[in-house]
Amino acid sequence: MSVAIAQSNDGPKFDDTGKYAGNYLCVPLASGGVRWNETAKEWQGAAFKVPPDGQFLFQIILSKRMEWKSFGFSVVGVTYQANVGPLGGHAVGCWGEREGYQPAELVGYGHILMSPDGNFRCNTHGGLDYYDFNLTTLRYQRNYHPGFVDGGDSNENTPLVEVGKCARMD
Numbered sequence: 001m002s003v004a005i006a007q008s009n010d011g012p013k014f015d016d017t018g019k020y021a022g023n024y025l026c027v028p029l030a031s032g033g034v035r036w037n038e039t040a041k042e043w044q045g046a047a048f049k050v051p052p053d054g055q056f057l058f059q060i061i062l063s064k065r066m067e068w069k070s071f072g073f074s075v076v077g078v079t080y081q082a083n084v085g086p087l088g089g090h091a092v093g094c095w096g097e098r099e100g101y102q103p104a105e106l107v108g109y110g111h112i113l114m115s116p117d118g119n120f121r122c123n124t125h126g127g128l129d130y131y132d133f134n135l136t137t138l139r140y141q142r143n144y145h146p147g148f149v150d151g152g153d154s155n156e157n158t159p160l161v162e163v164g165k166c167a168r169m170d
């Protein structure tokens with residue numbers, strides 16, 4: 001007599017359907033960060049105006065479905081690639097954040113692995129802009145990190161956080 005014992009897979013769960021591929025129109029709703037106050041000679045919290053032409057297109061491209069082993073777990077996921085750019089303008093690649101469970105052949109190539117509900121992070125321009133998306137809620141957050149830590153006290157390069165909503169276009 002043999003008995004099959006089911007083991008739970010407590011490994012990471014990634015989207016394995018490809019359902020998030022498509023084009024998304026995103027609109028910023030609010031923005032804030034820090035600004036250099038020349039009179040007070042100090043950095044201060046600030047609300048930033050959202051530009052009226054701040055809409056952008058986020059394109060998510062299905063790459064391939066993969067199965068791999070990582071840390072002793074069987075993992076299945078779809079890899080995506082992404083581009084972000086202004087409407088009618090030049091788009092740039094948005095590189096996926098390195099996942100600890102990511103297959104070795106994809107490390108460093110910008111592939112995005114998403115959670116089953118469409119959460120992921122990617123970055124553009126060598127890590128200057130980070131985007132966090134949730135494609136179930138159709139919300140995003142953009143973080144611009146440089147500025148303050150470079151030692152320059154001016155408003156030419158200020159860190160910011162922007163939040164907004166997206167709508168699927170296809």
